[in-house]
Amino acid sequence: MSTTNIIAKITEIFDTNIEFEENFFKTEIIRGIEHTIIKGKLTYIPSYCEHCGEENEAYSIVKNGNQVVDILIGQFNSKPVILRLIKQRFYCKHCKRTFMAQTSLVEKNCSISTKVKSCINIELSENVSHKHISATYSVSMATVQRVLRSNDFKTNKHWLPEVLGIDEFKSLKSVDANMSVIICDVQTGDIIDIIPDRRKRYLREYLERFSKEARSMVKYITTDMYQTYIDLGKELFPNAQIVIDKFHIVQLFTRSMQKLRINVMNDFNTRSKKYKKLKRYWKVLLKKEFNLNGVEFYKYIHYSKLTNTNEILIDLLKISDRLAAGHSLYQEFLYIIHSSDVKGFENFLDKY
Template identity: 50%
Template sequence: MFSSISISKLLGICDKNLKLIGKIYSKIIKGVEYQVLEAIITYIPSHCPHCKIENKNYSIVKNGNQIVKILLNRTCDNPVMIHAKKQRFFCKNCKKTFMAETNLTDKGCFISNNVKKSIIDNLSEIIPMKVIAKNHYVSSSTVARVLRSTESKNNKCWLPDVLGIDEFKSTKSVDGSMSVNLVDLKTGKIIDIVSERRKRFLGEYFNSYNNSIRNNVKYIVADMYPTYIELAKILFPKAEIVLDKFHIVQLFTRNMNKLRINEMKNFKTYKHEYKMMKRYWKILLAKEWELESIEFYKCMGYKKFTNSRGIRDDILSYSNTLKEAYIFYQEVLSVIERKDIEGFKNLLNQDINKIPKCFGTSIESLNKYKKYAINSLKTGYTNASVEGNNNLIKAYKRVSFGFRSFRNMRIRILLRNRFKIQKNGKSESLHCETDFAA
């Protein structure tokens, strides 16, 4: 037969002063069936919490009890609740009463700390807060309070050697609806999330760090947003600015795609040329050396067997302008892929009149930040981990149908950043102490 101690261990109850009594029975509360356990919490207090007088010669005596409810984690998919009789004590010295304490809950709260830990564990996963509240039989506001209890101040005593900066679509409460994600590119961990990307706000944020800390930053990886580059020059004088390789390629990719659309519109919508240029647009944007040239297969719109390289040749035969632009576009991709600095300089130094018109603006933009673009080939640093974290933020926003509060969004993202997701699907805290506030 199981004892009350073994049942306590099974339920995760570690309070030695709590003793289970009676039998387990079912009770319906607000339409939900709970498994209820009866218990008593009592002990001999060592001193009075009010006057601090030690309990000697029966100076503190028992003075009745009070029934309290304690919500535990589910067992067998059923919520468990303890109806505990808390001992009341009376101090003869100060004539005041006090209640027995338990480490299962915080003072004045009926939700156990184990439930709060489980809520925090779920908050580190991509799960809507309403679903978390439903699974733990608490309200959404309770989940929000538990989330805010994990909020911690950002460490202003450290910045990484390689700092990645990029913006993402934030909440409506933020002016401009754009926030900034700061990431340590060596570890891929989020350092902090700044509410706005405007120069004044970012300047105030980075100025909160000491000069010695900012001087330790060696590289800053960002896109061509002028604010990032201007602030990096002023506030990080010893750091080298690196343009993100992805945004460099994106400049030319967008121009190439716009040209394809313009050339496609020269044909009627029912023409074969129009359909092929619309259906196989990805082939024109792909790297030439990655196209299939050996194996042949059946493709939509072709009666004969062909491959991606054959489709590319057919599309380029429809327009000489598109063909010239494609050749230049592939030269750019090849130079960046091989990290050919001299070849990249030669492309930027070409006469704008001799290159396809669609790439003129991109070449001028890169010439404006030529030194920083070359640094991207020299160092090899990219904002890949920053973009990955941005996708994670988008996933949180999607499952939550958006966030009303920027603070809640920031806390939840940083909370996941402090948790390590194991292969078995469980999450384990990275030695982070959480103060549970009711």
């Protein structure tokens, strides 16, 4: 096997226009870091001029010296590997301009191979800091950020899914109220885009970029109770029904139950047993009643006898009729949600 084939297999460089020297490995200190250096030469007969497009006929394009470039191609034995490549320069007699030989190993006017950039991209998909990636692949922080920016994708403005999900999440301090908006295909879970601002004028401006045909494709919009999402859904999506996410409805009822408990608790002295019980066993009031323990008995604070969470709930509800009434409504709601009873939920809304 030739030297070129050996190096090609080791380094995974399969450009047939590159030939390697016999003494293919040597080490060199560059910016205080030990590198492995591989020397090679890139040359071929070009079929046309890169500038004027003139075909290479009757030796209209000739060799015109060379240029040495260092290309970072990866790591070997925990050392950065550099391909020191002698690139052939060509001269076009037609336009009287020169151009360099090119290889698929690296982009034009770049000194970092596409393979290294692919590895950086994989690292960027994980929960790893830019500083760590920079140190691992012996590149600058600026290079890591450039690779990240090169991944910007364009959203198809002529398509939207039938079930569109809209929700916000905690984002950077630089955006309004530290919140950004994510829109996704609920059926597949695919993220369509992330919008850095959730204020109404910015959201309207963004959503109006989608064509009317795309917005007409949407049949359902699942969201929370943020009024901006509901208003824009009705205004911009003519065929869509607004569906409040079940999670946010449960969250609303849970917060209301918590607020009721705190109001009742504040009617008592902070040193009283009733106050302390309501403060300590708040989770018992929020749990599904059918999940509470009514069989096994344990020692609980503020209770002299062995008891269980079911008996604690009964004791807490005796403290206030208002608390008992609110808890009864809350448990009825939780049971309907747990059993996915759509008709029962409609009756629940009509009843209360």
